[in-house]
Amino acid sequence: MAVSGNRITALAVAAVLAATVTACSDDVDPSSDTLDIPSEILAIMDGPRYSDATWSLLVTDVATGETFYDLNADRLSLTGSTRKLFSVGLALDTLGSDHRQQTPVYRTGDVDPAGSLNGDLVLVGSGDLTFGGRRVDANTVQYTDFDHNDANALGSAILTPQDPLYALDDLARQVAASGIKTVTGNVVGDDRLFEPYRVPNGNLLITPMVVNENMVDVTATPTEPGRRAAFEYRPRTGAFTVDSTVDTGSAGTAADVDLSGGGLIECVGTPGCAGTVTGTLPVGYDAPLTHSGSFVGTFRVDDPSSFARIAFIEALQRNGVAVTAPAVGVNPSGLLGAAPYPDETRVAAYASAPLGQQANLVLKVSLNLGANLCLSLFGLESGARTIDTALAAERKTLMDKFGIAGADFDFPTNGSGTPDSQATPRALVQLLDKMADSPVSSTFRAALPVLGENGSLATSGTTLPGKGHVSAKPGTTIMAGEDGKTLELKAQNLAGYIETKSGRTLAYALMLNDAGPVTDIAADVGAVFEDEARISSIIYEKF
Numbered sequence: 001m002a003v004s005g006n007r008i009t010a011l012a013v014a015a016v017l018a019a020t021v022t023a024c025s026d027d028v029d030p031s032s033d034t035l036d037i038p039s040e041i042l043a044i045m046d047g048p049r050y051s052d053a054t055w056s057l058l059v060t061d062v063a064t065g066e067t068f069y070d071l072n073a074d075r076l077s078l079t080g081s082t083r084k085l086f087s088v089g090l091a092l093d094t095l096g097s098d099h100r101q102q103t104p105v106y107r108t109g110d111v112d113p114a115g116s117l118n119g120d121l122v123l124v125g126s127g128d129l130t131f132g133g134r135r136v137d138a139n140t141v142q143y144t145d146f147d148h149n150d151a152n153a154l155g156s157a158i159l160t161p162q163d164p165l166y167a168l169d170d171l172a173r174q175v176a177a178s179g180i181k182t183v184t185g186n187v188v189g190d191d192r193l194f195e196p197y198r199v200p201n202g203n204l205l206i207t208p209m210v211v212n213e214n215m216v217d218v219t220a221t222p223t224e225p226g227r228r229a230a231f232e233y234r235p236r237t238g239a240f241t242v243d244s245t246v247d248t249g250s251a252g253t254a255a256d257v258d259l260s261g262g263g264l265i266e267c268v269g270t271p272g273c274a275g276t277v278t279g280t281l282p283v284g285y286d287a288p289l290t291h292s293g294s295f296v297g298t299f300r301v302d303d304p305s306s307f308a309r310i311a312f313i314e315a316l317q318r319n320g321v322a323v324t325a326p327a328v329g330v331n332p333s334g335l336l337g338a339a340p341y342p343d344e345t346r347v348a349a350y351a352s353a354p355l356g357q358q359a360n361l362v363l364k365v366s367l368n369l370g371a372n373l374c375l376s377l378f379g380l381e382s383g384a385r386t387i388d389t390a391l392a393a394e395r396k397t398l399m400d401k402f403g404i405a406g407a408d409f410d411f412p413t414n415g416s417g418t419p420d421s422q423a424t425p426r427a428l429v430q431l432l433d434k435m436a437d438s439p440v441s442s443t444f445r446a447a448l449p450v451l452g453e454n455g456s457l458a459t460s461g462t463t464l465p466g467k468g469h470v471s472a473k474p475g476t477t478i479m480a481g482e483d484g485k486t487l488e489l490k491a492q493n494l495a496g497y498i499e500t501k502s503g504r505t506l507a508y509a510l511m512l513n514d515a516g517p518v519t520d521i522a523a524d525v526g527a528v529f530e531d532e533a534r535i536s537s538i539i540y541e542k543f
Contacts (some may be wrong), residue, residue: 002389010086019261037069038161038538040477044531048514050515056072056446056509056513057071057511057535058426058428058429059539060409060433061503062432062506062507063414065285073424076408076410078419078422078491082474082495083362083370084415084427085495086394087415088359088400089347092359092443092539093439094146094381094431097354097443098356100353101126102126102290102347103349104348105123105171106347107191108337109185110429117183117185118184120185121316122189123189124190125308128167128210128350129370130353130361131211131350132162133212135167136162139353139357140357141357141358143455144362145395145458149298151297152297154288155288155299155496156295158290165237165315168312169318169319171209172315172319173317174349177349178272181440185325186323187303187331188333188335190336191333194380194384195386195529196371203367205302205454206372209537211368215299216235217233217297218277219231219294220277221250221285221293221342222281225250227245228245229246229281230248231246231277237305238310239273239302240265240267240268240274241273244276246278247279247281250282251282251284253282254280255279255295256280257278258278258279261275263299264299264300265302269329270330278359288522306329308331310328345418350423353378356376356443357445360446363455364448371397375414379393379394398427402431414535419477425495425510428495435508445497448472448474449471450470451466453468456474461530461537466540467535469501470499470533470537471493471495471502474493478505478518486518487519488517489516489517490514490515492528493509494509495510495511498536501543503530508536510536
C-alpha cells in the first residue's frame with residue numbers, strides 16, 4: 001500500500017524538536033559541503049525523528065547559477081509528488097500555456113430531412129482533465145485547498161460548486177443545433193487518443209475519457225439525533241446511483257462513515273449499478289482539516305467510457321435529442337470505425353480551459369490523474385501513444401533539452417510519483433532553473449502551492465517569515481512496512497522557488513527519505529512537513 005503526496009502534506013501541526021546543534025547525522029554524505037548550511041537548518045535535520053533518515057538539499061540562484069547549499073545533491077531519492085514538476089513542466093513547455101484540448105462529437109451516418117441520424121454519435125475523449133467541471137468561465141477553472149480527489153484518504157473535502165455535466169450538456173445542445181433530433185443508431189465513447197493505462201499509485205486508471213475526474217461525489221450532513229443525515233451525490237446519472245443509510249448521532253459521539261466497495265465502482269454499464277453509504281455522523285460534526293459540517297467522500301469510476309456514454313445520452317435527451325439505444329449499457333466500442341473522422345461529420349466540439357489552468361489545478365492540489373494526463377498529452381506530440389513510449393519521450397527531452405543527466409532520475413511507471421519515481425535534488429533544481437527561462441515560466445511558477453496561502457501549502461508555515469514567499473511542490477510517500485501492517489514515511493519533499501528577503505529568486509529541492517514509522521498521519525507527517533516549512537523559511541531569511 002502506498003499513499004501519495006497530496007493534502008497530507010498541508011497539515012499544519014506544530015512540531016517541537018531538539019534545538020541543540022549537533023554534527024550531521026550518519027546518513028549525511030561526508031563529502032557534501034555542509035559547512036555553509038546554517039546551524040538552524042542542521043538542528044532541524046538532526047532532530048530525534050530523523051536519526052535513521054536521509055536529508056538532501058540543493059539551493060541555487062536562478063539568475064546567477066550560484067550554488068549556496070549542497071547536501072547529498074546527487075543522491076537519488078524517492079520523489080513522491082515532486083515528480084509532477086517534470087510531467088506538468090514538460091507539457092507546459094511543449095504545448096504552451098494557452099493550449100486547449102478539443103473534445104469533438106462525430107456522426108457516422110447521414111441525417112435525413114426529419115432530423116433522424118441513421119448511424120451513431122461518437123464522443124471522442126481528448127484528455128481534458130476538467131471537461132466542463134470546475135469551469136468558472138472559458139478561461140478559468142476552480143480548485144479548493146482540500147480537493148475531492150483526496151476526500152477518502154483525508155475523510156474530508158471541499159467541493160467546487162460547478163456542474164460536472166456542463167460540458168456534456170454543451171455538446172448535446174450543439175448536436176441538437178446541428179439538426180439532429182433522433183439518433184437511430186447508438187452513442188459510443190472513443191478513448192483511443194492514447195492507450196489507457198494504470199499507474200501503481202492507487203491503481204489509478206488513466207484514460208482520455210474524463211467526466212468529473214471519473215468520480216461520484218457524496219455529501220452527508222447530520223440533522224437531528226435518531227434521524228437520517230441529509231444526503232446528496234453528483235453527478236446524478238443512470239450509470240450509478242447511491243443510497244445512504246447514514247444516521248445522525250448525538251453530539252460528541254464518534255463519526256463513522258463507510259462507502260461500499262471501498263469507494264470503487266466496477267459495475268458501470270450494468271442496470272441497477274449502485275453503491276451505499278452507511279454509518280453515523282454526530283450533531284455538530286466537524287470534518288477534519290476543512291472543519292465543514294458535512295462529510296464528503298467519493299466513488300471512483302473504473303469504466304470511464306461507459307460512464308461518459310450514459311451521461312452523454314442523458315444530456316442529449318435533456319436537450320431534445322432522442323436516442324433509440326438504451327442509455328444504460330457498456331460502451332459499445334466495437335462500433336468504432338477508423339480514426340481520424342472526416343471533418344464534415346463533426347457535429348459538436350467542446351474546448352477545454354487553457355493548459356495553464358489545468359496545470360494550476362494539478363500542481364496546487366497534487367492531482368495524480370492530471371499529472372499523468374499531462375505526461376500523455378506531452379507524449380502525443382512525439383507520436384507516443386502508450387505510457388512506456390511517453391516516458392521514453394519524456395526522458396529523452398529531459399536529457400537532451402533540459403540537460404539533466406540520465407543517472408539523476410528514474411521514472412519507471414508513471415507521471416505522478418508514488419511509489420517508485422526517483423530523482424536527485426540536482427535533477428529537480430535543473431528542471432526548475434530551465435523552467436524559469438521558459439516562455440511558460442510565469443504560468444509554471446503561479447501553479448505551485450504557496451507557503452501559508454494556497455493549494456497543498458495553504459495551512460503550513462502560516463506563522464513563519466517565509467509565508468507567501470515560498471512556491472513549492474510537496475511530495476509525500478507513505479508505504480506499508482515489511483510486516484504489511486505498520487506505515488512508514490518513505491519520502492517527504494519540497495521543491496520549487498523562494499523569493500528571498502533581499503529579492504533573490506532561488507530554486508531549491510529539499511528531500512527527506514526513510515523518516516520512520518507513521519502512527520498518526522496528522523501528527524507524524526504534519527510535524528515533518530512543518531519542519532520542512534521551517535527550513536524553507538530559514539533559507540528565505542538568509543538571502
